[in-house]
Amino acid sequence: MSTNRYSRSVARVRPVFKMPTIAAVVLFCAVGAPSVAWGFGLWSTDTTSGADRFTDILNRPDDTATWNKTTITYKFDGTFNLAFEHPDLQQQIRWAFSSWDRAFGRSYGQTYSYNRTPGWQPVGDIRSIAVHEIGHVLGLRHPEAAASRDRNWRPGEDGYVASPPIGGEVMQHIFLPGSTNHEPSHDELDGFHYLYSQDLNFQEVTGFDTADILIKGYLAGAQEWAWGEWWGENRVANDNSQGQHITSAEIKFNVQSTPFIGYTAMALNWDYKNNAGKPTRSIRLDTTGTNVAPLSHHSNQGSGNNPHRFLHYSSSGGGPDFKDDVILEWSDPMSGDIPDTERIHVGLKEDVHDWYVRSAEIGHPDGTSTMAAMMSMHVWGERITSETPPPDPPEGGLRQQEDTSNSASGFRIVAPNVTSMVSQLSFAIVTDLNLDLDDLNRETMEMLDALGRLEHVTAFDPMQIEANEDFVVVLEGTQGDLPPELIQQGNYLILNRPDLLIEEVFVYVQSEANQATIGNYALLNESPITAIPEPATLALLGIGGLAMLRRRRK
């Protein structure tokens, strides 16, 4: 017996407006994620009233949908490649599969979830969306919907208990532009372990080979990100209580969502100058925000012939408690230890818009090391939602809740794990210059200055930023628009320069700690890498969509 199942998915996105909506309230409340698991929902064959194919673990524990193979293949369809033609977009999806590939043996770690919901950004993060959809075609459902049927499960002391979700899960049904969620939370790991008793491997196939999971592009409404769908057959013929084997699946990405699906990269570059007479042998950075190796790196090569360029560069993961961290190491300078008289340049470009440096350790030839004040700058946004309930409606009337909220936007300057003296904030609009990681340096800044394009922020006084703290430069919004914590701490500067939010901006700030001076360079607001829905693609997808409708009606 063969049956069809479908999984309507994901992530309804908020429209591009900056005014908060109910969805924003939900996510705002979800920011403080707990350190315990809150449950998962599963696909079942139970179509009885109220069950809606959510598994009743207590009474029908085997009524699930799983693959009965350990190597699951996937393939990019022409409809995906046409719209998402940038090769880095395919790579993001491979990395999404990697997150599930390592799920079985993955240590839970201290962090419940790696969900980040900063302010709105003009992109739906493709890797986060893919991690969610892959979860669907492995047998997982939305925890909120499961909870509404008392079928969202978490392991309790005496077996599973129904439990409401609290947000932050990869499988939650709302996902916002600008957010990131690349790692299964404790809940998805629980669900995965319930469904699978052995490691799963995901393998890409190409050409004429058939695949278990097809990755496609499709057309849908502006607020829908993607769709995961699977087909299966009963494990035991005519016995729905034993669930199904999944035999094939499709994951489709909307090519005309608003904003588009893709990702935003950000580049930071630093020049380090030791003032204590200490040469440098190596540099080690811990960055957080993404769990894959940087898209590119700068290794003190200068224009390519620097005799002190680092010959060795490596990246590695941050460990079970830091699943969104990457550790980078530069070592083995070509002509031996780099003298203190030289400025040393290293830089990174990573695949999220809000990554930053947790720590920067400089290794010296005498075996000692010092922590460096390598600052990070990244775009920042805050939605403030009034928690005041609407006033009672006047008699006989009905009042709409007045929106008392505003958003503020700008960028953060983040200190690593060392208290840093920061001074000299400057920036320039560089949208027309096509700058990249290797251009983020003093020479470019001097060039911009000579052209009269560099703006020095005179209102920015030299200041100390405590270890692991930040300072916010507000480009749009007034003090009343800022979150209370920020106002209380006073670590912000309002510039009222909303024009900078829609331009690529070169930002420079100087920092000092442990007898070293650092020039910090950032390129903010780089255009996201997204789908390119050209007319030919849309026409092709339109035809594909019709074919799909016909098949569903069979």
Ligand SMILES: [Zn+2]
């Ligand atoms: Zn979904």
